[in-house]
Amino acid sequence: MLQLIRILGKDYVVWDKAAAIRFRRPCTKTLQMHFQITEELLEKIKIEVASNKEFEFTEKLQWVDKEAKVYAELEKTIYVADKQHYLAKRKLKSPKK
Numbered sequence: 001m002l003q004l005i006r007i008l009g010k011d012y013v014v015w016d017k018a019a020a021i022r023f024r025r026p027c028t029k030t031l032q033m034h035f036q037i038t039e040e041l042l043e044k045i046k047i048e049v050a051s052n053k054e055f056e057f058t059e060k061l062q063w064v065d066k067e068a069k070v071y072a073e074l075e076k077t078i079y080v081a082d083k084q085h086y087l088a089k090r091k092l093k094s095p096k097k
Helices: 002-008 039-052 083-093
Strands: 012-023 054-064 070-082
Touching: 002 012, 002 039, 002 070, 012 083, 039 054, 039 070, 070 083
Parallel strands: none
Antiparallel strands: 012 070, 054 070
């Protein structure tokens, strides 16, 4: 999420919407996870947001050690919206005083 906020800039709202973790085995090692934001993914996000004002996508990720042994699997859903659309949508949902 933080990477996308920096890449997409101030005209977008980005937040983590959901995550599910499946732990495969216990670990006492240092683990790594790679979340690659490709040009294709960025283009898809921009096209979807331009067309629909908001977009959700789910990425499957893994926590692995140096030998690529999988310790946990993660499904992460990320929400991206046009900032003006998001603010207007939020304003409609807020209770009137």
